[in-house]
Amino acid sequence: MAFIVAIDGPAGSGKGTVTKLVGKKMGLINIDTGAMYRCVTLECLNRNIKTNEIEKISKILDNIDIKLKKENDRELVFLNGEDVTEQIRLSKVNENVAQFAAIKIVRDKITPLQRQMGNTEDIIMEGRDIGTVVFPNADVKIFLDCSVEERAKRRYKQNKEKGINQTYEEVLENIKERHKLETERDIAPFVKAEDAIYIDSTNLNIEQVVEEIIKIIKERKNHK
Numbered sequence: 001m002a003f004i005v006a007i008d009g010p011a012g013s014g015k016g017t018v019t020k021l022v023g024k025k026m027g028l029i030n031i032d033t034g035a036m037y038r039c040v041t042l043e044c045l046n047r048n049i050k051t052n053e054i055e056k057i058s059k060i061l062d063n064i065d066i067k068l069k070k071e072n073d074r075e076l077v078f079l080n081g082e083d084v085t086e087q088i089r090l091s092k093v094n095e096n097v098a099q100f101a102a103i104k105i106v107r108d109k110i111t112p113l114q115r116q117m118g119n120t121e122d123i124i125m126e127g128r129d130i131g132t133v134v135f136p137n138a139d140v141k142i143f144l145d146c147s148v149e150e151r152a153k154r155r156y157k158q159n160k161e162k163g164i165n166q167t168y169e170e171v172l173e174n175i176k177e178r179h180k181l182e183t184e185r186d187i188a189p190f191v192k193a194e195d196a197i198y199i200d201s202t203n204l205n206i207e208q209v210v211e212e213i214i215k216i217i218k219e220r221k222n223h224k
Contacts, residue, residue: 003028003122004137005217006130008193009144010182011175012151014201014209018144019126020075021210026124026217030075031068031117033127033134036110037101038088039066039079044100045092051099061109091159091166098178101128102185111188128182131193140220141196142213150202151175 005028009015016032023030040057043064049056067078077085087093100106114134117123125134131141146154152172159166166174182190192198197216201209 002118002120003139004118004135005124005140006135006138007126007142007144008128008131010151010179012155013144013146014154014206015126015144017206018209019124022213023124025214028124029121031123031125033114033125033130035068035077035088036066038093038097039077039084040064040106041093041097041100042084042088043079045096051103054105057103058105061105089162091164095174098181102181102187104187107187128190129188131196132191133188140217141193143192143196143198145200147202148175
């Protein structure tokens with residue numbers, strides 16, 4: 001039986017970085033579910049398909065091929081055979097991913113793909129609804145939170161490092177809008193699972209968060 005760690009949290013809470021580090025230290029396969037929704041968003045944007053064009057989105061989903069690969073210690077994302085690791089982090093994707101991820105047929109396509117990945121391997125998966133929808137019976141559930149200002153600061157810094165030109169104010173507004181969309185949507189709204197362990201990373205560094213999660217995983221493994 002595979003061992004599954006679910007890490008949920010809002011944009012900029014540090015869950016992507018934390019998940020990679022915990023996965024590496026604990027020998028768990030890291031799966032970035034957000035990248036999968038970003039691939040759908042990128043493909044639709046590239047084809048000028050809007051969120052209300054459900055039939056066109058359905059055709060995209062019928063043929064889409066998303067692969068997450070690890071090469072030379074780098075986690076790469078391939079969309080229909082093309083490396084889109086950098087493209088899915090562009091501002092246009094950031095600004096639209098929440099809207100596309102809220103569409104029922106998109107979630108109906110992506111959720112089973114995510115579940116398949118946890119069938120045989122010990123995994124650590126991060127996203128917005130991993131502990132509530134994708135793996136409600138996960139062995140470990142973490143809800144990683146952070147103040148909205150700190151999240152915006154972290155995302156702004158990440159964007160600068162990647163050469164993405166956005167002001168701090170724009171990033172903050174985008175994060176607030178995205179949070180509102182995700183928490184108020186009808187399908188798989190973004191909420192903390194009742195049995196998830198809450199960690200506020202506002203005043204913690206990455207190493208402290210990683211240590212805390214590893215401690216929780218080790219305790220659960222010992223009692224399994």
